[in-house]
Amino acid sequence: MKKRYLLYFFSLFLSLAGCKDDEITRIEPTGDFNVHFDFPQGEITAPTKLILVNRSRFSEKFLWKFPNGKTLSKQGLSEGATSEKVVPDTLVYAIPGNYKVTLVAWQGGRVDSITREINVVKMKPRIVVPENILVLGEFEFKGLAFKFPDKNLTFSWDFGEPGLTSTLQNPKVIFKTEGIHTVKLTINDGEETLVTTVQVNVKGELAKILYFTDVVTNKIYKYALTTNEATRKVEPLSITTGVNPFGLSVYNGRLYVNEPGNIIKFPSGALPETVAWQNGDGQIYSVDLEGKDKVVLTQNTGLFTGAGTGYQIDPFNHAIDQAGMMYFVIRNNGIRTVSTTAKQVQYPGAFITPAPADNGGTSVSTWVDGAIRIVKNEIWMSKASSAGKAIFVYRKDKTFSKKIDINSAVKSFVVDTVGNKIYFTSNFGTKGLFKCNLDGTNVQLIDDLANFSNQGGANEQTFVTGMALDIRPGDANGGYLYIGFRHNDTIKENVAPANPNASTVNAAEKDKSGIYRYELNGSNAKTFLIKGYAPYGLAIDNTLR
Structure with a gap:
């Protein structure tokens, strides 16, 4: 075994020793x-x-010529107009023009070249x-154009709205109207005037949406609470409601409606059960x-x-908790529940x-139910x-929590947990x-709601069924309270008590x-947010859409 290794190394030594230095050369290009x-x-x-690509074949030497051009390398920008590299550094042309580039190549004693013209335009x-782009938001546009080294650029913008112009290169603008806008940019580069245009879609402002039902048209409407009130409009939804759509709320991208049906009060006098x-005929439903x-x-x-059956247990108003459980009240028989997925x-x-x-020992069975809300999971x-007075508070496990004794009939109410106030309407007495x-302390009258509809009669007046809070912590007013107001000339009690559509x-x-x-800080008098509708239910979608 050792003899074989010795023979191998000896023969390798002889072969290396036989090579001369001048015999180790590169292979000459042929072809x-x-x-x-x-x-x-x-x-x-x-x-x-520009990056040039050398596609020459079988060449041993190169010379690039690019007069009026500069090269860019790791060392920076160079004025050099020639290069002997196989591939030259990146070429830079700063101004428009026709530029010639020549490549010379050698093979042995042969030499050849090619010249090509590069047209660089402005x-x-x-x-x-x-x-x-959203209406009333600030957005920056940028103008790009060629600039001659010794000349100045001027910019003139027209954004397609009266007075919305600019002479800045990169203006920040605020559109006041939504929809398609034609933006026009006029540029003068010192040699000529150039114009370019583009169409942009200015989307509506993301805003809370107020939904309400209307007894006149039996429709549900939406109204975007945009910052710019001039862009607001009332839009009808596809659904047609029944005659008394009292309860309305928004949950998980859907609207939930309570309709108590035709009868919204106890008929006067005894009526045969065969009527x-x-x-x-009440129902609870949802729509998108x-x-x-x-x-x-x-x-x-x-x-x-008899008592506690038929029309007397139709659904009036409701509230939905975060888990999607709806709690609703009827006339005077307490609270019932149904899942929003039912x-x-x-x-x-x-x-x-x-x-x-719950009422200090006094029965409330004859007290008419008013409204219902979920407040801090209660x-x-x-x-x-x-007869009815006060607000009763219960836990989700059905146990009694407390009674808020306002000493007033509370037909509808909302709770401001930011300002720590209860806003409520009373349909009896004052x-x-x-x-x-x-x-329940420190009760203060905000508005007597004069000329409100007398629906329901003196003892069981339907009164306000829709209230909504629009809390805006950053607003100087702190937000707003909305009340559905039905004037007595628009809808009133029918004098025929036997008529179910009372x-x-x-x-x-x-x-x-x-x-x-109403402004929550009370700084200004009430105003009509919307006129021409007689609302029952009100609800705000707090998801900006």
Whole structure:
């Protein structure tokens, strides 16, 4: 084995020793000699950087010539007009013009060359448009154009709205109207005037949406609470409601509606149980935010057989908690629940029925239910009309929490947990809109709501069924309270008590009704946010859309 290794190394030594230094040389290029190079095709605009591609074949030496051009390398920009590299450094042409580039190549004693012309044109003016342009938002546009070294550029912008112009290169603008705008940029580069235009879509402002039902048209409408009130408009949804769409809320991208049906008060006098319209006809349903895809959660189809049956347990108002559970009140039989994901489920029975112990030992069974809200994960329900007073608070496990003794009939209410106030309406005794502390103290009249509809009669007046809070911490007013106002000339009590549709609508007087807006800081008098509608339910979608 050792002898084999020795023989191997000895023979390798002899072979190396036999090589001479001048015999270790590069292989001479042989084959078809050809000189050629390429550069980027298409329009080349100044200022530009070009990379040349050497496509020569079987060459041993090169010389590049590019008069009037500069080269860019790691060391920076150079004035050199020639290069002997196989591939020269990046060429830089600062101004428009026709430039010649020559490549000379050698093979042995042969030499050949090629000259190509590069046409560099002036860059066309261009507008850089910001993304997602919204009305009333500030957005920066940029103007790009070629600049001659010894000349100044001037810019003149027209953004397609009266007075919205600029002479800056990169102006920041605020559009006041939404829709398609033609933006025009005029540039003078010292040699000529150039114009470019672009169309941009200015999207509507992202805003909270106020939804409301209307007794005149039996429709649901939406109204975007945009910063610019001039851009606001009332838009109808696809859904047609019943005659009394009292309850309205927004949850998880859908609208939820409570309709108590035709009868919204206890008929006067005893009526035979065979009167068909005393049977239950109320329902709870949801639609998408355009008023489509109606889904009935549950409906009351029970026959009237006496107290606590038929029309007397139709759904009036509701509230939805974060988990998607709806809690709703009827006339005077307490709280019931149904999931917002339900579809045509059996009409639910009682969930919470206020006990005499909750009211200091006095029964509230004859007290008419008012409104219901979810406040800090507790259920608040009010009592109203001739006997009802106060707000009763219950936990989700059905246990009694407390009674807020406001000493007033509370037909509807909302709770401002930021300003620590309860805003409520009273439909009996001293009627109107009030506010008080969260414990019911310091009750103050805000508005007597004169000429409100007398629907429901003296003891059971329907009164305000829709209230909504628009809390705006950054606003100087702190936000707004909205009230659905139905004027007595628009809709009033029907004098025939046996008529199940116990109200008369006069569409000719609709402009006396609408939605009142109150500033929460009370600095200014109420105003009509919207006129020409007679709202029952109100709801705000706090998701900006």
